[in-house]
Structures are given as structure tokens and as C-alpha cells.
Amino acid sequence: MxxxxxxxxxxxxxxxxxxxxxxxxxxxxxxxxxxxxxxxxxxxxxxxxxxxxxxxxxxxxxxxxxxxxxxxxxxxxxxxxxxxxxxxxVDYHHFRRLVDEGVSLHRSGNNRGAIKILRQALAMWPDEPMLVNVPLPWVKQAEEELIDESFNPAVRAYFEACLAEGRGDSVIVEIERLMRRQELNETLAELRMNALSQLRGPDSVDKFFRAFVRRTTEELGADVSAHLKRLHRDLVEGRATAAAAGRLRVPVMLPRDIPDFLGRADVLARLDEWLLARGPAAVALHGVGGVGKTAVARHWATTRREHFPDGQLYFDLNGDSDPEKPTAVATGFLKELGADIPLDADRMTLLRHRIGDRRMLVFLDNVGSPDEIRPLLDATASCSVLLTTRQKPDLIGCRDLVVPRLRPVDAVEMIRRRIYDDRRAMEPAAVEEIAKLCDGLPLCLRIAGEYVVARSGMTIRTLADQLAAEERRRLLDAHSRTDGKGRSLRAVFDSSLSGFDPRTKFLFTVLGLHPHPYVSLAAATACAGMSATEVEDCFDSLVTAGFAEQKSETVYHLHDIMHAYGRDVARREIGDQQRTWILRRMFDFYLRTVRNAIRLISPELTEVPPLATDDSVVPVAFADRVAAQRWCFESRAETLAVARLAAEVGFQGHMWRTIGLFSVWSWEYSDDLDDVITLLVSGVRAAIKDASRTGEKMLLNNLGAMYLQIKKYREAEACLEQLRRFSVESGDLLAEAIAQHNMGTALLGRGRLNDAAKQYRIALNLFTRAGNEPYRGRAYLRLGDVSRRMDRPDEAKRYYVDSLAVFGKVQSDERADPLLGLASLVAESGDLESAKSYAQESLELYRHAVKEREMGNALLALAHIQCEMGEFPEAFTRAREAVRLADARGDLAEKARSLETLGEVRVKAGDVDSARTAWENARSLFDELHDARASAVTDRLTELNASESLPEQRKRSQQLSEGH
CATH class of the missing domain: 1.10.10.10 (Winged helix-like DNA-binding domain superfamily/Winged helix DNA-binding domain)
Incomplete structure (x- = not known):
């Protein structure tokens, strides 16, 4: 050890x-x-x-x-x-560190990262007891404690992450291996039962459980735990929840409660009536800025969480500052619920399916335009929804409730709580006057209270007179007014700001230049040109004074009123030269951080041409790919806002490089693909303004590829043709080849098979001249696909074999693609044994590469082949795994296709009732997705319903059931 x-x-x-x-x-x-x-x-x-x-x-x-x-x-x-x-x-302590890291990743929803880390940890656990060579009495107890406190939590987190990622088959294999060493470990038994339930059904669970109980009784003379018995009953009888099987987590996203919350009893009681007593409903809290809508909603939600046992979802839409789109909210919720989101998925439909009938609270904070969230309300119709907005909403089925200003007595009490010295008792009238000046707005009251506290040597009366004088002669511009009366917060804000030390005041003005209300400690440090310790101290002062809020250990947030005020201060206080200096540092920080992230996420990508940046700007460095992906997801909105600002103020080189890099990641994680295209178009324009042909080529390539992803083939062709011309002009052989290859894909998407084949052959020749083997393999693969669609099987087979040979030479998991093509091709020719072998090999390669969409395709191909071979139980297992994999990924279209295949297997096996159920579920999904295949499934159901089940079919159905 x-x-x-x-x-x-x-x-x-x-x-x-x-x-x-x-x-x-x-x-x-x-x-x-x-x-x-x-x-x-x-x-x-x-x-x-x-x-x-x-x-x-x-x-x-x-x-x-x-x-x-x-x-x-x-x-x-x-x-x-x-x-x-x-x-x-020390192995044991290294193991514990890995376990802690892996468990943390699993709890945060990063199951892939957790699997990687926990697999390393479990590989360190010895086959023999850890202290096998120390035969002392205390060792046995210590060994049991190590298993309970260290090994079992690691195993549970690892296998729950595997199950959540749809890798139930690997769970079963690895648990069997571990149970050879710890046959009577109930944690392993529980996990194995969950995995068996996912993949092999209740009969397998029951068989394993009975054998486990028998061994426990014989070897220990004891019964298994009540928990294991209850799990067995639930799994066998079909009552186990998805969460029990490790597929869905219970999300807890609520922000912390406001520590000094007071009053609002009427509003809280009304929320209880509308959201608790009457079942799922939607309620909007609205009112003027700074009145405390979010505080009320947070307090109510955090103190009533026990009413929502299936979880609480939260999202801050940023209101009018830099509003998030509803699809961004759906994306965030889906990730919290453990769903992988297909690129072309309808996120609202997927969210509705993911939530199902779970009893949850959805808290939407700072909604800008209530009209925009209608799709989100539809998707979460089974949940109670609480939203905050400044506008009175006009939403069908959503009640609205005005959050009034604090009552005078509560406003005075809020000021009193903050002024904790003797002055508050000696000058009650002055305290009341300050409270009155703040007009019952909690945000203003908090800042005013801190203003008084910071000037302990002055009487409250003097400070109240100063604030009153400021109020009389100053008004904020219209964008920062609190209501129609034209009352202003500027007097209080300006007075408090003047009390900050110069560094804190400077940091606040820097935050006013930042285009997004959320900013990390690292970004603020870079923009201000200060040390991290200095910036952290300044943030402490801003948070204490109510000018900012700390959202996490390293992220801070400015209320939209404070952000608007910060922009106003920046306009007044910062000169042109200093503004340019701050902005350049900001753009340098985000560009260099994005570059660090993308190098880990996609190391195979061509480097973006360098740009001279300030060496004193320190970007974020990432420990691994998982950390880089997490930063990209969490910082997406602010990064794109900074890129847009760079284009607006003339930093075109920063803009196109940032977008060129970041768009690669955005394809998979963006909530709005049209928004990605808009950004790429802006990036192309920025590269043109920057007179960078390299940048223009890079962004055109990304834009063309994005158009291909969303099946806008004509637009893709236009981009790729322009890219091809530029590549020829510059003599960039590889770029020209990639453009030709992608143009072939666009033509293939439009059904122009001969033209597509021509483009792929041109690309193959260019890849050969460029000496790029992986792209040669892909070109052969696409030529095989085209030939197969043109009904030229011999030609298609030659291309697939050539592709397989190239990929084999470079030891690439991409061999799975031509193998799957060969499987389908030879199955059509009747060589089912070879087809099965090809499909099985491709499936294993996809599993190794963790390509889940492709795994689904291989599973369905294998199910069809085994069904034709009469291997109905095996075909059924493959099809059912494909259904579950698609469900875990959140790919509803793939789930429908898998259900369709499952129905075909059931029909051929003679299980008509199960086939009907599978096809009805497939048709329902196709209908919901507006997929034309719904009609074909309907026709199959009509034929099925018109026929009668034969005795022989019933016999085969019974045999199938006995096999599972």
C-alpha cells in the first residue's frame, strides 16, 4: 500500500x-x-x-x-x-482522493468524467485483502471498515454513473468480477440487481436475488437486509423508479436562502395556497426592480423543498441584461437531469419526456419577456413553476402576484438589523427617514444600511440629511428608474460607492464594462490588472455592501440594476485610453482561456493562428478535459457576450478567433443552433474586417460543417465552395480536400448521388496527395455509402474493405464504421453469419470509443440480423438495449426507431401483444416529433390488428418469455 x-x-x-x-x-x-x-x-x-x-x-x-x-x-x-x-x-490515500473526485463529478452530473476517474481508483483496489500480510486481530475489522467507508462508495458511484450513461452491460461484467472476491457484499448485489433490471428483465433479478439469499444464509447464517428485499420486490414487480436504477437523479439546484429575510407573510401564504394546496401550477411574481422578487421566491422555495421530493430546478434567465433563451434553460435542466442531448433534438419535447410525472419545482428567475417562456411552461406542465419578472405576465394558466414594497415597519427593521451599533437606538427618527428614502426597496435598504455602518463616526441624522440632499438634486437616467414616479436609487448608490477604497471602486467600474452580469474571479482579475487576492478582497467589499452577490466559490453576479449603474459609472469615470486597456485585457483573457479549453477538448483540431496578447493576463488553466468542458458550459453565455462586444468595439482578431474556437464546442452543447450559425456568420465578417484569409477559411469551414449538421445543404455548399476557392488560391491541399469531401456530404444529403460520388473521389485523390490516412479512410467509407445507395453492392463492399484497411493501418476505432456498413451489406446478400460477426465487432469498437449514437445503430443492425437468423431472445436483448440507450441519451427519434425494431422482433417471435405495445409507443413518439415514419408504423399496426394470433405464435411467445 x-x-x-x-x-x-x-x-x-x-x-x-x-x-x-x-x-x-x-x-x-x-x-x-x-x-x-x-x-x-x-x-x-x-x-x-x-x-x-x-x-x-x-x-x-x-x-x-x-x-x-x-x-x-x-x-x-x-x-x-x-x-x-x-x-x-500511499495507495490507499491516493485511492481515496480519486474516489472523492469521482464522486463529486458524479454528483454534479458529469458521469463520463466520474467513470474515468473511478475506474482508475477501482483498478488500484487489490485482489487480496489490503492488509493480507498482517494477520493481527484488528486487521479484519479495519478491512471491513475500509470496504464500507471507501470501497463501497467508490463502487456505488462508479456503477451508478455507468448505469446513468446506459452502460449496464459493462456493469454486469465488472460486478461479476468483483463479486468473485466479495460474494456477499450487499452493495455489489444491489448494483447488480439494478443492472440486470435494465438489461435482462425481472426474471434475471429474481434468479440472482434468490441465489444471493441462499449463499448468505448458508455462509453467514443470517438474512439479507430489508433494503435489499424491498429493492428486489420493487424491481420484480416493476415499481422501482428510474432513480433507483441509477438513470435519473434528484436535482437540487435552488440557490441559498436570503439570510436576513423578513416580512412578506401575505405573499408567502398566497404562494402556499396556489402552489401547494392545489397541486401543480404556475405563478409569476412581478414588481419593480430591487423590490425583492427573487428573495421572496428563494425563501419560499428553499423552505418548502420537502413538498417536491423529486427535485427542484433553477435557472437565472438574466432578465433584460443579457437574457438567456428558453432553449438554454431546457438545456441546463436536461443536463441536470442526466440527459445527453442529441444535436438536432427538440429540447422542449425531450424535457417533457425527461420530467415525466415527477413532483418537482421549477424556479425561473429574472424572466425578461414572459411571452418567450411559453414553450418552457408547456414542457414543465406537470411541475409547479415559480417565476420572477418585472413585467405583469400575460400567460394562459399562469397566475400573477405583485411583490409590493416592504411595509414601513419592515423597512425600518431591515435598516436596524444592519446598523448594529448604539446609534440605531439613539436616533430612531433618522433610521426611519433613511428607510423612507429607500422607498421600501430591499436592495436600496441593504446598500443604505451598509453606507451607515461604514461611517460609524457620523450620526445617522447627518447621513440621512446627506442622502436626502443627494436625492433631491439627482436622478438616474430612465433606464435605471425604479418606477413611474421617477424616484431614483442613484443618491444611495453614489454615496456608497464614494465610501469604497480606490481599488474596489475601480473594480466596480471594470465590471460595468463587462458585457455580462456574471463574472468569474479569474476574469475580473485579468480585466482589472490586479492580483487575485486584491480582487477577492474588493469583491468581499462589494458583496458586503450589496453591490454584488457571490454565486459560487469563484463566480460573482451583479443585479441588473447594479449592472446598469456600473455601466453608467464606467461611462463617467473611465477615459478612452484606460477603457481600451481594460477591454483588451478582457478579450485576451477569454481568447486564451478558450484556446486552453479547446486544446484539451479537441486536441486534434488545427491551431488557430496566434495573436499578440498581454503576457500579464493569466488565463484559466485546466487540469483535464472534464474541467475544460465544465468551464465551457458554465461560461458559455459570458464568453459569447464578450466575443460580440469585441466585434462591436473593433477587436475583430479577438472576435473571430474566439468564435472559431468556441463554436467547435458549441455544436454539441448549444441550446440554439441558429444562434451558433449567427455567431459563425459574425465571425466570418470579423475575419474579413481583420483582413485574415486564414480566419475566413477557418470560419467558413466551421459554418459549412454546421449547416451540414442541421441539414441546410445548399447553404453548406455555398460556404464550402468559397472555402475550396480560397484553399486553391493559397495552395492549402488539405483544406481543399476537406472542402471537397464536405461538399460531397452536402450533395449526398440532397440525394444527388452521382455528384456526391464524384466529389468524394476528388477528395480521396487530394487526401492521398496530402498523405492524410484518417481522411482517406473516411472518403472510402462515404464512397461505400454512396455505392450502396446506388445499389452497387460489389463496389460498395470494395470501398468498405479499403476503408477498413486504412483505419486498421492507423489503429483507429473508426474501423467500426466500415464494419457496420459491411454488416448491413452482406446481410442483404444473405450471408447472415458474416453480417453478425461484422456487427458484433463494430459494436465492441463503438463501446470502447463510447460512441453512444453509433452503438445504437450497431445494436439495431445486430437485432435485425439475429432476428433473421431466428435468434429471437438475443435480437430482443439487442433491440431493448438500443431503446434504453436512446432513452438515457435523450434521443427521442432514435428511441422511436429502436421501438419500431423491437416491435419487428416481437412480431417475428410471435409475441403480438408486446409488438403492438412497442409500435404504439413508437408511433406516439414519431407523431410528437412530426416524423413521417409515424404513417408507416400506423400501417403496420393496422395490419397487425387485422390478423389473429396463431397457436404456434403463442407457443413461440411463451418460449421467448421463458428465455427472459
Whole structure:
């Protein structure tokens, strides 16, 4: 367990010495009392001998450790011993660190990252007991504790992540391996039952459970736990929830409650009546800016969370500042619910299916235009929805409730709570006057309270007179008024701002230049040109004064009123030269951070041409690909806002580079593909203004590829033709080849097969001249696809074989694609055995590469082939796995296609009733997706309903059921 290389001539024959080292290593860097060591290791000795043995063995242990490379030491003091060693050098502690990291990723919804980390951890767990060479009485108990506290949580998180990612088959295989070492581990038994339920049905669960109970009784003389019995009953009887099977999490996204919340009893009672007493409903809280709508909603939601056991979803739409689109909200919710989102998915439909009939609360904060969220309300119709907005909403089925200003007595109390010195009792009238000046607006009251607290040497009366004088002679512009009376917050804001130290005031003006209300500590540090410690101190002052809110450990948020005020201050306080300096640092930071992220996410991409940037600007560095993806997702809105600003103020080089890099990631994670196209078009324009032909080519290529993704083939052809011309002019052979290849794909999408084949052949020749083997393999593959569609099977087979040979030469998992093409091709010719072999090999390659959409295609191909071969149970298993995989990914179209195949297998196996159910579900999904295949499925159902089930079919149906 010690990850340090022992040199030769180290004597570890003594069991007691090994026990001492094991005990200290398990508690590395933590003190262990001498009395505990003696009790655990030398309890068989009497009198003073244990202490003498301890001293002697401590000396031996030091000599052993002194002969190691890293030379850890044993410290002693006050009857305590501590082994000081780097935790990374101790297998157990390295294992625990990996487990903690993996569990954290799993809980945050990053199951793929969790699988990777936890797989590393579990690979470290030894086949034999960890302390097998220490036969002392305490070791068995320690081993059991290690399993309960370390191994079981790691296994549970790993397999739950696998199940959530639709990898149930690998779960079963690995649990079987682990259970050979721990046959009676109930955690492993529970996970195996969940996996069996997903893949093989209730009969397999029941068979395994009964065998497990029998072994437990025979070997331990005890019964299994009530929890395991209940899980068995639920899985067998079909009552287990998706969450129990590891597929859906219970999301808890609510922000923290407001610590000094007070009053609002009438509003809270009305929310209880409308959202709790009457079942699922939608309620909009509206009112003027700063009146506390979000505070009321947060307090109500966090104190009533027990009424929503299936979870709470939250999203801040940023109101009028930089509003998020409803599709962005749906995307965020789907990711929180564990769904992988297909590029062309209808997110609202997918969200409705993902939520199902779960009892959840949806909290939509800072809605800009209530009209825009109608689709979102439809998608969450089964949930209670609470939203905040400044406008009175006009939404069918949504009640609205005005959040009034605080009552005078509550406003005075809020000020009193913040002024915690003796002045508040000595000057009650002055406190009341300040409260009155703030017009019952909590935001203003908090800032005014901090303003008074910061000037403890002045009377409240003096401060109240100052604020009143400022109020009389100053008005904010129309965009920052709080209501139709023209009352202003500027007096309070300006006075508070003047009390900040110069650095804090400067940071606030910098935030006013930032185009997004959310900003990270790293971004603010870069923009301000200050140290991270200084910026953190400034943020502490801004948060304390109510000018900003800390949303997470490293992210801060400005209320839309404060953001508007910050922009106003920046216009007044920052000169042109300093403004340019700040903006350049901002654009440098985001460009360099995006570059760092994309290098990890897509290292195969061609580097963007460098741009001279300020070396003092420190971008975010990422530990791994998972961290880079997380940053891209969390910082997407602010990054794109910064890119747009760069174009507006003339930093075209920053704009097109940032968009060119970031759009690669945005394809998969964007909530709005049309928005991605708009950004790419803007990037092309920026590259043209920057006189960068390289940038123009890069953005045209990305734009063309994006058009291909959303099947706008004519637009794609226009982009790719322009790219081809530029590539020829510059002599860029590879870029020309890629343009020709992608033009072939556009033509293929339009059904122009001969033209597509011509383009692919041109591309193949160019790839050969450029010496690019992976692209040669793809060109052969596409030529095979075209030939097959043109009904030229011999030609298609030659191309697939050529593609397979090229990919095999470069050891690429892309061999799976031509293998799947060959499987379908030879199946059509009647060679089912070869087809099955090709399909099985392609499936394994897709599994290895974790290409889930392609795995679904291979599963369906294999199901069709095995069905034709009469292997109905196997075909059924493949089709059902495809259904579950599509469901886990959130691909409703693929789920419908898989259900259609499942119905075909059931019909041929003679199970007419099950076939009917599968086809009815497929038709329902196709209808919902407005897919023309709904008509074909309807025709099949009509034929099925017109026929009668034959006795032989019933017999085959029974045989199929017995097989599962």
C-alpha cells in the first residue's frame, strides 16, 4: 500500500512491524496514540513489555522508511505518533482522493468524467485483502471498515454513473468480477440487481436475488437486509423508479436562502395556497426592480423543498441584461437531469419526456419577456413553476402576484438589523427617514444600511440629511428608474460607492464594462490588472455592501440594476485610453482561456493562428478535459457576450478567433443552433474586417460543417465552395480536400448521388496527395455509402474493405464504421453469419470509443440480423438495449426507431401483444416529433390488428418469455 520503491535488504519479516507500518500508513499525517498502537498490536504482552516493543519497532520502522526513495518520517510527541508522508505515495490515500473526485463529478452530473476517474481508483483496489500480510486481530475489522467507508462508495458511484450513461452491460461484467472476491457484499448485489433490471428483465433479478439469499444464509447464517428485499420486490414487480436504477437523479439546484429575510407573510401564504394546496401550477411574481422578487421566491422555495421530493430546478434567465433563451434553460435542466442531448433534438419535447410525472419545482428567475417562456411552461406542465419578472405576465394558466414594497415597519427593521451599533437606538427618527428614502426597496435598504455602518463616526441624522440632499438634486437616467414616479436609487448608490477604497471602486467600474452580469474571479482579475487576492478582497467589499452577490466559490453576479449603474459609472469615470486597456485585457483573457479549453477538448483540431496578447493576463488553466468542458458550459453565455462586444468595439482578431474556437464546442452543447450559425456568420465578417484569409477559411469551414449538421445543404455548399476557392488560391491541399469531401456530404444529403460520388473521389485523390490516412479512410467509407445507395453492392463492399484497411493501418476505432456498413451489406446478400460477426465487432469498437449514437445503430443492425437468423431472445436483448440507450441519451427519434425494431422482433417471435405495445409507443413518439415514419408504423399496426394470433405464435411467445 506504500507507493514508494523499497530498496533491497529491507527486513519486513516481523508481523508486528508490518502491523505498525500498516496502522500508521492508514492514518498517514494524522496522530495515533501510543496506547491505541499497543492495544491493537501488542495486547498479548503484559506489564511494560508493550511499550518497550513499541519503542523498538518504531526505531525499526524508521530504519525501513529511511531506506526508501522518498524517506517519510515518524514524528513523536505527547504520547502520539504520526507518519509524515505525501498522500500520493500511499495507495490507499491516493485511492481515496480519486474516489472523492469521482464522486463529486458524479454528483454534479458529469458521469463520463466520474467513470474515468473511478475506474482508475477501482483498478488500484487489490485482489487480496489490503492488509493480507498482517494477520493481527484488528486487521479484519479495519478491512471491513475500509470496504464500507471507501470501497463501497467508490463502487456505488462508479456503477451508478455507468448505469446513468446506459452502460449496464459493462456493469454486469465488472460486478461479476468483483463479486468473485466479495460474494456477499450487499452493495455489489444491489448494483447488480439494478443492472440486470435494465438489461435482462425481472426474471434475471429474481434468479440472482434468490441465489444471493441462499449463499448468505448458508455462509453467514443470517438474512439479507430489508433494503435489499424491498429493492428486489420493487424491481420484480416493476415499481422501482428510474432513480433507483441509477438513470435519473434528484436535482437540487435552488440557490441559498436570503439570510436576513423578513416580512412578506401575505405573499408567502398566497404562494402556499396556489402552489401547494392545489397541486401543480404556475405563478409569476412581478414588481419593480430591487423590490425583492427573487428573495421572496428563494425563501419560499428553499423552505418548502420537502413538498417536491423529486427535485427542484433553477435557472437565472438574466432578465433584460443579457437574457438567456428558453432553449438554454431546457438545456441546463436536461443536463441536470442526466440527459445527453442529441444535436438536432427538440429540447422542449425531450424535457417533457425527461420530467415525466415527477413532483418537482421549477424556479425561473429574472424572466425578461414572459411571452418567450411559453414553450418552457408547456414542457414543465406537470411541475409547479415559480417565476420572477418585472413585467405583469400575460400567460394562459399562469397566475400573477405583485411583490409590493416592504411595509414601513419592515423597512425600518431591515435598516436596524444592519446598523448594529448604539446609534440605531439613539436616533430612531433618522433610521426611519433613511428607510423612507429607500422607498421600501430591499436592495436600496441593504446598500443604505451598509453606507451607515461604514461611517460609524457620523450620526445617522447627518447621513440621512446627506442622502436626502443627494436625492433631491439627482436622478438616474430612465433606464435605471425604479418606477413611474421617477424616484431614483442613484443618491444611495453614489454615496456608497464614494465610501469604497480606490481599488474596489475601480473594480466596480471594470465590471460595468463587462458585457455580462456574471463574472468569474479569474476574469475580473485579468480585466482589472490586479492580483487575485486584491480582487477577492474588493469583491468581499462589494458583496458586503450589496453591490454584488457571490454565486459560487469563484463566480460573482451583479443585479441588473447594479449592472446598469456600473455601466453608467464606467461611462463617467473611465477615459478612452484606460477603457481600451481594460477591454483588451478582457478579450485576451477569454481568447486564451478558450484556446486552453479547446486544446484539451479537441486536441486534434488545427491551431488557430496566434495573436499578440498581454503576457500579464493569466488565463484559466485546466487540469483535464472534464474541467475544460465544465468551464465551457458554465461560461458559455459570458464568453459569447464578450466575443460580440469585441466585434462591436473593433477587436475583430479577438472576435473571430474566439468564435472559431468556441463554436467547435458549441455544436454539441448549444441550446440554439441558429444562434451558433449567427455567431459563425459574425465571425466570418470579423475575419474579413481583420483582413485574415486564414480566419475566413477557418470560419467558413466551421459554418459549412454546421449547416451540414442541421441539414441546410445548399447553404453548406455555398460556404464550402468559397472555402475550396480560397484553399486553391493559397495552395492549402488539405483544406481543399476537406472542402471537397464536405461538399460531397452536402450533395449526398440532397440525394444527388452521382455528384456526391464524384466529389468524394476528388477528395480521396487530394487526401492521398496530402498523405492524410484518417481522411482517406473516411472518403472510402462515404464512397461505400454512396455505392450502396446506388445499389452497387460489389463496389460498395470494395470501398468498405479499403476503408477498413486504412483505419486498421492507423489503429483507429473508426474501423467500426466500415464494419457496420459491411454488416448491413452482406446481410442483404444473405450471408447472415458474416453480417453478425461484422456487427458484433463494430459494436465492441463503438463501446470502447463510447460512441453512444453509433452503438445504437450497431445494436439495431445486430437485432435485425439475429432476428433473421431466428435468434429471437438475443435480437430482443439487442433491440431493448438500443431503446434504453436512446432513452438515457435523450434521443427521442432514435428511441422511436429502436421501438419500431423491437416491435419487428416481437412480431417475428410471435409475441403480438408486446409488438403492438412497442409500435404504439413508437408511433406516439414519431407523431410528437412530426416524423413521417409515424404513417408507416400506423400501417403496420393496422395490419397487425387485422390478423389473429396463431397457436404456434403463442407457443413461440411463451418460449421467448421463458428465455427472459
Amino acid at each position: 506504500l507507493r514508494i520503491d523499497l530498496q533491497r535488504n529491507v527486513d519486513l519479516r516481523s508481523v508486528k512491524l508490518r502491523g505498525l507500518l500498516g496502522l500508521l500508513l492508514l492514518n498517514a499525517n494524522s496522530p495515533v496514540s501510543a496506547s491505541l498502537i499497543m492495544r491493537l498490536i501488542w495486547d498479548d504482552l503484559d506489564g511494560s513489555k508493550p511499550r518497550q516493543e513499541l519503542y523498538r519497532n518504531i526505531s525499526k520502522a524508521r530504519r525501513v522508511l529511511g531506506k526508501t526513495i522518498s524517506k517519510p518520517s515518524i514524528a513523536v510527541g505527547n504520547g502520539l505518533y504520526r507518519l509524515d508522508v505525501d498522500h500520493s505515495n
